[in-house]
Amino acid sequence: MILKLSEEQQLNTFGNAFRVEIFGESHGPALGCTLDGLPAGFQPDLEDIAFELSRRRPRQSIESTARREADSFEILSGFFRGRFTGMPMTAVFRNSDAKPADYCGTAARPSHADYAANRKYGGYNDPRGGGAFSGRLTAPLVFAGAIAKQLLREHGIRVFAHVLRIGNVSDLRFDPCMCEQPMLDPFFPLVAPDRRSAFEELFEKAAADKTSLGGIVECAALLEPESAFF
Template sequence: MSGNTFGSLFAVTNFGESHGPAIGCVIDGCPPGMALAESDIQPDLDRRRPGTSKFVTQRNEADTVEILSGVYEGRTTGTPICLLIRNTDQRSKDYGDIVQTFRPGHADYTYWRKYGIRDPRGGGRSSARLTAPTVAAGAVAKKWLYEKYGTIFRGCMTQVGELPIGFEDWAHVESNPFFAPLADVSAIEDYMNVLRKSGDSCGARLRVMAEKVPVGLGEPLYDRLDADIGKAMMGLNAVKGVEIGDGFASVAHKGSMHGDSLTAGGGFASNHDGGVLGGISTGQNLEVAIAIKPTSSILVPRESLNTSGQPVDVITKGRHDPCVGIRATPIAQALLALVVMEHALRHRAQCGDVPVPAGFE
């Protein structure tokens, strides 16, 4: 199976299955000399991990990360960094009923048709469990980018199902299980309680951003920064839409309003383009929004087929998120960090000696 490595200069190879003994990744290309310990990575994994509230899957994984290589005496050596996360709470018997059937909306059918074999336990390789190594790798990228440029990554939920979520303050995001920028999340709790008891699921909309991004990241044609961001976000389980800046709202804009005017010192009066022009970062905040579809594994009966082509009704038992978007915020932040890290290393290699013009410091 190919397609398991993300990036070139900061290459992250993801391995493992949902119900295997362990999952993890190998990071190749991390610059040497950066202080790195498990404690730098674990907080991000704790934000993503299952079992943290009644509104997410009750699979109880500690998601404790182990650094197996690439660090000596507390600093990166420039050699591949292997990060391992052991699976400790698999319950494969929950998936016995779907070995010969295909869950609507899931990857069961496409994996079976492509490879002729699939691991049905927890979705195997297609499980959102495999986003944990991505978050771990993103934590490494975020640390280097913060130390080098002061770059900070943020994210929040802006809609769950039919319920819009307003914005009050970033400070509220870490104080509730929804990553909502609100002090009072009781309306979200009520909405999710009704949904959870019904056995159904819903989608979500998330906002992710990066502050203090250097000018000049990205290439002007095939490897545009916004194109790579789009590819990364579409690589996240259940994502069905990506917007950069104002996204689809730009359709209704006039050119006289949409263009971001330059101001003294190389600043901008607005950020309709989300921090990217011509595929290259402007130095403004990178603004990204993603749409996540409803969880495919639900208790509501649905029509499908079995491996013999016979009609069946499918009910997916087990421990599943009623909204996979709830835990997706730290994953989307990690993916954005991986893209920025890749392009930061590219830019440093090719254009590190390009001087900053006078008046644009």
């Protein structure tokens, strides 16, 4: 028997030359990603990857989730003696703060993917904590993004982003004519840092009202100028 997957069933893999596949659920034993298209011999900076993951990890602040995970990763394949082998690389994150019992019988949450996922997968999906649609799945995405940024830096391309707007509070936009990467707080990047207090007041009000907020992130890619040749 030959099974043919529809396009709607192939949504866990992204990219063409650099392919990223994510797997796992929020309150399962582990989650992770498989990266394909990595150049053999490239030596990734694992400390840089760990730093990027620390930016994702929740902190003691009003805007963070209460869930605490170490975000430590284990590379299972495609990595040998500190370099990529050229084969697909798989990395896993073990869940340590999973509490699946907290979600038994929980109704679909407004503005989350609970109901849509139930309809899409006919009720066979793991709904605990959002399952495959949880914010916990951003851990392997950050891991993949950190590697992608390192590869781009090899070609003189810098990628960075900031919080442009959350709710009705906005930051300044990037200067479209900028020639160098601006200095940004890695844990709450704003072009105008003095606006952070306005964001924090917004978060406190949303928490008190037990509601959620939407937002916009502005991302930029900057090609570093070549050095002059004399």
